[in-house]
Structure formats: structure tokens, C-alpha cells
Amino acid sequence: MPIQPAAKTRVDQIISARWIIPVRPRTVLHHHALAIAQGRIVAIGPRDEILDNYSAAESTTLDQHVLMPGFVNAHTHAAMTLMRGLADDLPLLTWLNEHIWPVEGRFVSPEFVRTGTELAIAEMLRGGTTTFNDMYFFPEAAALSAQDMGMRAHIGHVIMDFPTAYAANADACLQAAADLLPRLRKLPLIRQSLAPHAPYTVADAGLRGTRELAEAEQLPIHMHVHETAHEVEEALALHGQRPLARLAALGLLNPRFLAVHMTQLDADDLRICRDSGLHIAHCPESNLKLGSGIAPIVRIRQQGIGLAIGTDGAASNNDLDMLGEMRTAALLAKGISNDPTAFPAWEALEAATLDGAEAIGWGDLTGSLEIGKAADCIAISLDHPATFPVYDPVSQVVYCAGRDQVTHVWVEGKIRICQGLAMDWDASVLFSRAQNWVKRIRERDQNP
Incomplete structure (x- = not known):
């Protein structure tokens, strides 16, 4: 037989x-x-x-x-895609204080965030990014956009001291996060973090509240840190210590902390990073464009500190292209170290994929x-x-x-882009909705 x-x-x-x-x-x-x-x-x-x-x-x-x-974009402000090219060639604080924050104060809403995030997701998926780590207002709108468009997202609940269209102060931000956490946990493609904006926009009380909520809910923390020399100088003047040292003293730093930018690091800062086990999100193109500085990624890697790559938002990059960001990171490391072996191709690829996933606590899945x-x-x-x-x-x-x-x-396992074409959205519809916001923002600039 x-x-x-x-x-x-x-x-x-x-x-x-x-x-x-x-x-x-x-x-x-x-x-x-x-x-x-x-x-x-x-x-x-x-x-x-x-x-x-x-x-x-x-x-x-x-x-x-x-x-x-797929690429893991370790730091985004997805909804800010609606402000791509709005204010270019300016220093960070001028860019924020005179352009970005006034527009946000007037226009940011759940609808704004939904449209901007969907446009960003369309760009990211088309460029091979399958996961992004976001920080912006109205996080539920961003989460629903990602879930509906079939993209994996790590959504940060923004915490700031001063009033915004989203919340009145840090306490209100923390309460909004606590209220929203259970709802977003029901979305299978979404995980969450707490996202205090920066050491200079959140006082000690808000940072302690962040730590307490993060510990209670087992959440990671995602924060801009040491982005510019001015930030560090101001912290020394106000607090008598560098921002990282202050965050360490407040008990925020651990392997679930993601420090974004980190362009200004001395030997003590690197020791704090190594000892705490935190991860760093390197955003070279945004830092270059804003003149903020260059993260010393060769020294970061030598210390064994986890390094991921992010694009930052399209308002300061001005794209969400992880292939381009990865290449810039690799070449920049070689150029500033005068060493062609610094940050070789394999390490750059890992930083843009697995290291990014591990930095946001998703290495078990992607x-x-x-x-x-x-x-x-x-x-x-x-x-x-x-x-x-x-x-x-x-x-x-x-x-x-x-x-x-x-x-x-x-x-x-679900196809989102096939032969370069989107499977789940109509680009012309996204463009039309985005253009409506552009018209309103332009009118604001002409009639402040």
C-alpha cells in the first residue's frame, strides 16, 4: 500500500x-x-x-x-502633520512659542488630532513603519485613528503644567489619563504611556504625580529630555541640577523610561542613563533642522544604553520617513566621530526596528x-x-x-499596503480633510 x-x-x-x-x-x-x-x-x-x-x-x-x-518610529507627534512646513528655519523656543503653541491653542481638538493622525499614519504605513510611539493632545482621537487604520500605536498621555486646549494643568492631564486608560486598553493595536512634555513644562508636583500613576498602572514614561543646551542651562539656574539628575532624584528613571532627543549629555548624564536602564529615542533630522544639537550616539552605544530612532513630528522634521531617519543616524554618527565603523548598518537597522520596539515595551510582539x-x-x-x-x-x-x-x-498579518497602494483608506479624502484645516490655519496667520 x-x-x-x-x-x-x-x-x-x-x-x-x-x-x-x-x-x-x-x-x-x-x-x-x-x-x-x-x-x-x-x-x-x-x-x-x-x-x-x-x-x-x-x-x-x-x-x-x-x-x-516593519519600522518602529520611537517618537512622533502624529497630529502635527497638519502643521508640516508652517514655521521652518527657526530655533526651538521661537518655533514653539511664536508659532506652534499659538496655532495649537486656537485649533487643536479631537477632530484636528484625528485628521492629522490619519494623514501621518498614511505616510508612515506607506513608508514601511508599522508601529509608532506618539505624544500629543486628545490621545483617544489618535488611538482610534490608529486602530481604525490598522496600525500599531503606543499612545502617550501628555502632561503639562500650563493650560492647553486639552487640559488646564498637570493635575487635569493626569486625571484625564487615569479616566482614559481603561477605554484604550480595549483596543487591540494600542498600548499606552504617560508623556510629561519636558522638564521645563512640568514642575516637581506633576512629575511626582506622573511617577505615582505610572507605578500604579505599570505604564512607561515618554518625555523630551536634554533637547537643547538652553534647557540644561535653565535647569541649572532654576533647580541647581541638570534635568536628568532632577528626574532621577524624583524617581522617574528606570528601564520603562524613554528619554527623547538627549543631545546634551556629559559623563554624569551617561552614567545616570546606564545605571537606570532607561532608553533613548534619537531624532537626528529634527534636531539638525532645529539646531538643537546632536545626540552622542557612539558614546551612548558604548555605555550599553538602549537606543531607538524616531522622526519627531512632521512640523519639525518635516517627514515621517524612517528609512531616511535611519540613514541620517548612521551617517551622522560616522561624521561626528570621524570613524566609518561607528553605528554600522546592522546597528542602525536594529535601532529602527527591534530596539525601538523594546524601548517602548513592545519587544515581545514586534x-x-x-x-x-x-x-x-x-x-x-x-x-x-x-x-x-x-x-x-x-x-x-x-x-x-x-x-x-x-x-x-x-x-x-493583515495587508495594509499592497504594490504600493493603500488598502484601507482613500488618500484624496484624507487630503481634502487636511486641506480644510490648512485653510483655517492660514486665515489665522493672516488675521491673528
């Missing part, structure tokens, strides 16, 4: 590619495939082995592509292609004049590829 072939395991889909970069382990797999079921990766192996052992209703073959984890993790993955075509020929696909992704080469994006 002939031996019957073993039945194949049924999965939802199989994705095969010329190259797979799982990020962890640090290797390149040639002619391999992923098997995906219920949004999770259930097998990774040579293409023929996967096809011999699994059957799927849906299969995607990517003969000239890299398949890799940031690498591993069995059991979510199928948050992207395909980048290397069959393109900008990336051909291919000797090392990791180098091509980091140093050559543009976001126009991102052809497919999956979040939790």
Missing part, C-alpha cells in the same frame, strides 16, 4: 522572499518564507520546506525583495520576525536603480533604499 503524504498544516498565508532579514538573529535568509496564522508567525524556513509543510489560502511571492520587520511574534512585516523591492546590484541587502536597505521602494506592508 503506498505511503500517503503527511497532511499539510493549514495557515492563513505564506510570504516568500528573495531575502528575509529577521533582525533577530542578525542574519540574512536567502529564498526563505514565513507561514502566518491568526496574525502570528508560526514558521520560518527555506521556501520549499515551508511549501511542503504548510498550505495557505493566500500566498505572496517576492522574488526581488527584502522581507523584514520589531523582529520570530516565531510567535506578530506578523508586522514589510517588503522593500531592491530591483531598482537605486539599490542594484545587491551585494549586501542590509547595507542596501540602510544606505540606499527609499520609501518609494516599500511595496507591501502587513500589520498583524
